Amino acid sequence: MVMPQTTNPMTRRLALLGWSVRRFSLTLAAAVLLVFALLTGALVVFWIGIPLAVAAILAIRGWARLERRSVGEQLRIDIPEPYKPVPRTRLDQRALALIRDSATWRDVAWLAIDATLGLAVHLVYLGLFGVAVYYLVQPVLLATVLDASHPVVNDLRFYDFDTPAKTLLLMPLALGFGAAWWRWGELFLRWYGHLGAKLLGPTVNALLTARVFELRESRDQTVDHAAAELRRIERDLHDGAQARIVALSLTLGMAEELLHNAQPDEAAKLVGEAREACSEALNEVRHIARGIHPPVLADRGFSGALQAMSLDHPLPVAVVDRLRGPLPAPVEAAAYFAANEVLTNIAKHAEATKVRVLAGHVDGELLVEIYDDGRGGAEAAPGGGLDGVRRRLGAFDGTLVVVSPAGGPTIVTMKIPCEPIPLAAATGGHRAAGDDRTTD
Numbered sequence: 001m002v003m004p005q006t007t008n009p010m011t012r013r014l015a016l017l018g019w020s021v022r023r024f025s026l027t028l029a030a031a032v033l034l035v036f037a038l039l040t041g042a043l044v045v046f047w048i049g050i051p052l053a054v055a056a057i058l059a060i061r062g063w064a065r066l067e068r069r070s071v072g073e074q075l076r077i078d079i080p081e082p083y084k085p086v087p088r089t090r091l092d093q094r095a096l097a098l099i100r101d102s103a104t105w106r107d108v109a110w111l112a113i114d115a116t117l118g119l120a121v122h123l124v125y126l127g128l129f130g131v132a133v134y135y136l137v138q139p140v141l142l143a144t145v146l147d148a149s150h151p152v153v154n155d156l157r158f159y160d161f162d163t164p165a166k167t168l169l170l171m172p173l174a175l176g177f178g179a180a181w182w183r184w185g186e187l188f189l190r191w192y193g194h195l196g197a198k199l200l201g202p203t204v205n206a207l208l209t210a211r212v213f214e215l216r217e218s219r220d221q222t223v224d225h226a227a228a229e230l231r232r233i234e235r236d237l238h239d240g241a242q243a244r245i246v247a248l249s250l251t252l253g254m255a256e257e258l259l260h261n262a263q264p265d266e267a268a269k270l271v272g273e274a275r276e277a278c279s280e281a282l283n284e285v286r287h288i289a290r291g292i293h294p295p296v297l298a299d300r301g302f303s304g305a306l307q308a309m310s311l312d313h314p315l316p317v318a319v320v321d322r323l324r325g326p327l328p329a330p331v332e333a334a335a336y337f338a339a340n341e342v343l344t345n346i347a348k349h350a351e352a353t354k355v356r357v358l359a360g361h362v363d364g365e366l367l368v369e370i371y372d373d374g375r376g377g378a379e380a381a382p383g384g385g386l387d388g389v390r391r392r393l394g395a396f397d398g399t400l401v402v403v404s405p406a407g408g409p410t411i412v413t414m415k416i417p418c419e420p421i422p423l424a425a426a427t428g429g430h431r432a433a434g435d436d437r438t439t440d
Contacts, residue, residue, distance in 0.1 A: 016186055017129060019074055024122040026066060030115040033060055037108065057098045064107040064200055067114070071196045074189065082106070082202035103202070110199040121192050128181040135174035248277045302332045306357055309340060314347050315355050315372075322360030331418045334396055335368055338389045342370050342412050345385050350374030350410060366418040369411060376408035389414070 033056070040056040061083070068079040082103040086094055098104055251274040258267035296305045303321050310317035327335070339357065346352055352374030359368050380386035380402055390400040398416035 013182065013186060016074070016189060017126075019070070020122050020125050020189060023070055023118070024126065026063070026070065027114050027118040027122060029063060030111050030118065033063055034111055034115045037111070054095045054098065057095075057104055060104075060107050060111055064110065067110065067196060068200050071193045071200065074193045075197060077197065079197055079201045082200075106199050110196060113199070114196070118192065121188065125181070125185050125189060128177050128185060132174050132178035132181055135170045136178070138170065138174075139168055245281050248274050248281060251277060297329075297332055297336055301326050302335060302359065305332075305336050306339065306359060309343055310357065313343055313355065315352060317343070317355040317357060320356065320358040320360075322358070323366075324361050327366060327418060331366060331396060331416055334392055334398070335366060335414070335416060338392055338400075338414055339368055339370065341385050341389050342414075345378070346370070346372045346374065346410075350378070350408075352408075352410075361419075362415075364417060364419060366416045368414040370414075371409060371411050373409045376404045376406050376410050378402055378404040378410050378412070386412070 037056045037060065040052045043052055065081070068081070072079045084097070084101050084103070086097055088094075251270050255267040255270035255274065258264075258270065296308050300308070303323055306319050306321070310319050326332075343355065343357075346355055350372050352372035354373055356371040357368070358371075359366075361367065378386065380390050380400060386400065386402060393400055393414055393416060396416045396418075398414065401413040401415075402410070403413075404410035
């Protein structure tokens with residue numbers, strides 16, 4: 001059950017009430033797992049205790065995954081798993097690796113907390129709501145369902161609330177419990193949720209280690225990509241422009257020989273062919289240069305490049321431009337080629353009828369969101385076009401998120417940490433900041 005994002009206080013608190021009921025069941029499971037873990041710990045000195053210990057740890061991890069999902073839904077955050085990879089070795093070595101993992105002991109600590117403090121937290125929260133509702137409806141219950149001798153009605157001892165009129169005196173108590181539940185219940189559960197997120201999530205050191213690994217992998221992929229690009233440029237120059245220039249040189253040499261032999265008409269014909277070959281070689285070089293850095297970026301910036309791509313695309317593309325200024329050249333080129341690859345994939349595979357591209361700055365990041373109404377099912381599979389986009393963005397600490405359910409639509413979101421260049425430092429044909437416009 002995902003708690004809805006709503007500003008309506010009643011809807012939000014009722015959703016939180018259902019979430020608390022589910023979390024209460026997880027605290028009961030935590031109590032059972034805690035007893036099982038304690039018994040397993042006592043048996044671990046014997047051989048039979050080793051497989052039981054592995055089973056207990058795996059069960060606790062499964063429970064912790066449910067906790068992360070549940071707490072993440074409440075707080076609207078993503079709590080990544082902090083576990084180290086388990087080696088595929090003998091059972092005793094796997095058990096030792098699981099025990100040595102600090103995340104295992106953080107799970108056990110949260111298991112003990114949730115089986116005790118968590119049980120109390122949810123009992124208090126649900127109890128406040130239950131008492132408030134019961135005493136609010138008690139006059140009606142006493143008049144219709146319960147009788148005056150019912151023990152639930154008369155458990156306050158200091159006074160006999162045995163008639164509907166007398167139970168109206170309990171209304172202030174009901175309102176007090178209800179006000180406490182309304183005012184502090186949500187804050188109480190959020191405090192407990194943040195405590196769980198702190199223990200269930202990875203530590204700062206683990207996050208830094210994972211980040212270093214990602215950056216190292218991204219750097220290696222960038223180096224490989226750069227080397228492949230250099231080889232491609234070299235191959236294009238050797239097989240294309242260089243071959244044309246060699247042919248041009250031979251043609252001019254033949255024309256020179258004809259001039260020496262007093263055959264100007266034949267020489268003029270060869271010079272004309274050389275001029276055509278020169279134009280073709282120039283176009284070839286321009287094409288290669290465009291693959292290195294498109295001229296439209298230098299002339300019109302990323303905004304103009306997006307509009308140029310939309311005009312060249314076979315489908316109608318609406319561009320929503322919310323950029324606040326020019327971008328650094330490396331980021332601009334990476335975003336251009338990434339957007340171009342996504343638009344090319346849409347034209348080839350999406351079977352869409354319309355496309356929308358949104359570009360802007362959000363929280364210090366360049367955001368490019370591409371939407372199409374095609375058949376969906378797109379994914380960043382290894383070796384595919386979208387995976388190449390992910391690697392390209394990774395070199396700039398950027399991210400790629402693909403949401404593409406079967407049947408569509410598909411939304412590709414690209415983010416690159418980047419601040420716009422101040423207008424005073426901007427050069428070229430980049431447009432003024434603050435110009436929010438849409439083009440079709």
